[in-house]
Amino acid sequence: MNQNRLSQKVKVIVLVVGVLFAVFFGIRTYNSYRFHLERQTRVMMDTYVTIHAVGPEKLTSKAVSAALDRMEEVNEKFDFLNPKSPLYAFNNEGTPISDSEIVDLVKLALSVSRDSDGAFDITISPLIALWGFYGEDPAVPDHESIEQCIEKIGYKNLVIRNLKLEKTKPDIRIDLGGIAKGYAVGEAIEVLRSERVNSALIDAGGDVYAMGKKGPKSWKVGIRDPRSDGLLGYIEAEDLSIMGSGDYERFFINHGRRYHHIFNPKTGYPASGLTGTTILFGDPVLADAWNTALFVLGPEKGLEIVEGIPGMEVIMVTESGDVLYSSGLKERLQAISTIE
Secondary structure (H helix, E strand, O other): HHHHHHHHHHHHHHHHHHHHHHHHHHHHHHHHHHHHHHHHHHHEEEEEEEEEOOOOHHHHHHHHHHHHHHHHHHHHHHOOOOOOOHHHHHHHHOOEOOOOHHHHHHHHHHHHHHHOOOOOOOOOOOHHOOOOOOOOOOOOOOHHHHHHHHHOHHHHEEEEEEEEEOOOOOOOOOOOOHHHHHHHHHHHHHHHHHHOOEEEEEEEEOOEEEEEEEOOOOOEEEEOOOOOEEEEEEEEOOEEEEEEEEEEOEEEOOOOOEOOEOOOOOOOOOOEEEEEEEEEOOOHHHHEEEEHHHHOOOOHHHHHHHHOOOOOOOEEEEEOOOEOOHHHHHHHHHHHOOOO
């Protein structure tokens, strides 16, 4: 009788241990299945684009690949140097653009131009070409050439009639580089969501979108210091764009002065006052466009505009090295600190 009871106890113990082992193994298997971190990188839009996604390996691998494919499609269509792009025919032959995707993005760009009093202008292409920033040897043009070039730009010379984009001056050329990257990021987000991915980080050469959380925690996105290889700190982000821009991206030094590629359309010269801006906003398209606009507008006017846009925040670094931030970041300032 005692032996039977002992035998039953042993069986129960073995059964419990087996169940616990199965549960433990199941949790580990589930976690590895759920928290696989997929990472893929491609070169496009003159930079490296990397997408990280959390989820089942087969699902995330397929979704990330599809998202990058979509970004490449956007890149090809919006590349004004691509002879197959409607932008190429518009710039070089004056052919109106009827492609609804391009027209809709131009509409959005024009709205930012109006709201920023022309600080953001997609017709600035001739000025960038004059300064040589489309090539390998940029240089300072003479003032007379700059004044003549200013006559060839102006977003008000773009009109949309009968669902087509037209121009009122033959010299008008458009470059959507200041907004197309944000649009490509937005399209990648849509693809990932359609593929049932809820956690991802898209990094398009420093323009970042944090989608959902990284497992149980928020994504941590570094804020670049425009005057060093380090960071000003980091932001904990979830469903948020973190778009950075500055005079450190494309520039040259002439007689000790830095000349960069972000131009003030009204003066024809690189914008002054800031060395870097970082926008935090839910919409990556508007974040991309406003990043350029705020850099051109400078710290005082830029901060004033941001305070009037619900949900938008900005970090600015002035030429003197001061770090400024919009009022909504005061409560999150502890997140903008040195990463341990």
